[in-house]
Amino acid sequence: MDVxxxxxxxxxxxxxxxxxxxxxxxxxxxxxxxxxHALAPATVLGVPLVCLALAVDAGPGRAAVKLLVVxxxxxxxxPVVTIAIGRTVHEERAAATxxxxxxxxxxxx
Numbered sequence: 667m668d669v670x671x672x673x674x675x676x677x678x679x680x681x682x683x684x685x686x687x688x689x690x691x692x693x694x695x696x697x698x699x700x701x702x703h704a705l706a707p708a709t710v711l712g713v714p715l716v717c718l719a720l721a722v723d724a725g726p727g728r729a730a731v732k733l734l735v736v737x738x739x740x741x742x743x744x745p746v747v748t749i750a751i752g753r754t755v756h757e758e759r760a761a762a763t764x765x766x767x768x769x770x771x772x773x774x775x
Contacts, residue, residue, distance in 0.1 A: 684711045
């Protein structure tokens with residue numbers, strides 16, 4: 667095993683660990699906002715590390731460049747998507763609270 671294989675293995679293990687811990691956090695955390703926070707390591711750390719490991723394993727060439735572009739796009743777009751989902755959840759909860767207040771019911775938890 668040479669240095670390139672060892673570094674690819676270390677990057678792959680780190681990315682896989684981040685993805686598995688994020689998936690476990692999704693099962694454990696109770697609310698939508700906490701679950702959104704649990705997805706952050708998967709999008710910012712997990713997927714880019716896996717793509718970087720695959721790029722290192724592929725060696726120099728087009729495949730490595732494509733994998734690095736995918737890693738960069740996921741790392742940049744992940745927080746943007748998280749913010750959009752958070753805003754949607756907030757607006758839905760506000761609308762449900764307003765509907766409950768107008769009908770005299772309890773607002774949703």
